[in-house]
Structures are given as structure tokens and as C-alpha cells.
Amino acid sequence: MFIADHGMEVEQQVVDLTAGEQYQPAFAAINPNNAVPVLEDGGFRLTECSAILKYLADVVDSSTYPKPLQARAQVNSAMEWINTGFYRAFGYNLCYPQVLPHGKWPDPTAQSLALSAGRAGSRKLLGVMNDHMLGQAIPGCVGTV
Numbered sequence: 038m039f040i041a042d043h044g045m046e047v048e049q050q051v052v053d054l055t056a057g058e059q060y061q062p063a064f065a066a067i068n069p070n071n072a073v074p075v076l077e078d079g080g081f082r083l084t085e086c087s088a089i090l091k092y093l094a095d096v097v098d099s100s101t102y103p104k105p106l107q108a109r110a111q112v113n114s115a116m117e118w119i120n121t122g123f124y125r126a127f128g129y130n131l132c133y134p135q136v137l138p139h140g141k142w143p144d145p146t147a148q149s150l151a152l153s154a155g156r157a158g159s160r161k162l163l164g165v166m167n168d169h170m171l172g173q174a175i176p177g178c179v180g181t182v
């Protein structure tokens with residue numbers, strides 16, 4: 038979305054996650070963590086979404102990743118909260134086990150417990166996002182730009 042919003046010209050390579058393409062040797066050679074996205078800029082490679090977004094924002098000098106230290110720190114904080122808190126509950130415990138065949142727990146009881154934990158954790162963290170982040174002045178993130 039960042040690339041589209043900023044009109045950036047990039048070559049995209051689709052990785053079929055539902056078929057487990059990220060686990061194949063060709064992709065594992067690019068990212069041994071078997072995760073997307075990956076950014077290659079010449080001989081430079083980044084394999085983490087947050088780092089990729091920050092890099093791209095600096096490439097195009099985007100106001101969504103502000104230069105002032107404290108404003109940038111607020112954006113970094115929001116991005117880390119999503120990556121280390123929200124996404125664990127929402128992505129790994131709620132979405133992936135339902136959408137990706139390799140994300141399902143082999144034991145039905147474990148699957149049910151993971152989904153219950155994902156629902157509860159997502160509800161709690163969506164409340165935090167709603168009550169404490171949305172509409173706040175976090176430059177470039179969910180507030181003013």
C-alpha cells in the first residue's frame with residue numbers, strides 16, 4: 038500500500054503463501070526465515086516489513102516517516118506495538134490458523150485454543166488501538182501527517 042500511495046515504480050514478485058511457496062528452496066535462499074515481504078534494491082536486501090517501510094519512506098522522503106526525532110520515535114513505537122503485540126494475537130493466533138494450511142495446528146484442541154486466544158487477544162489490543170492510538174497525534178501513523 039505504501040508503494041502504491043507514493044506512486045513508486047517497483048518490480049513485484051508474487052509468493053503464493055497458500056501453496057507454501059515461501060518454504061521452497063528458491064525462496065528460502067532469499068529469506069531463510071521463509072517470510073514475506075522481502076525488498077531487494079540492487080544488491081541490498083531487507084527481510085522485515087517494518088525495516089522495509091522505513092527504508093522506502095526514506096527513499097522517497099515521505100512525511101509518513103518524519104525526520105524530527107520524537108515524531109519518528111512515535112511512529113517507530115506504533116510500528117513495534119503492531120509487530121510485537123497486535124500481530125502476534127491477530128496474525129499468528131487468529132488469521133493464519135484459519136487461512137493458511139500450514140498455519141493450522143495439527144491437534145483440533147490446540148487449534149481451538151489458539152483461535153480462542155487469538156480472538157481474546159485481538160479484542161483487547163483492538164480496544165487499545167481504538168482508545169489510545171486512533172485519532173492521537175502520531176505523525177504519519179494514525180494521526181496527523
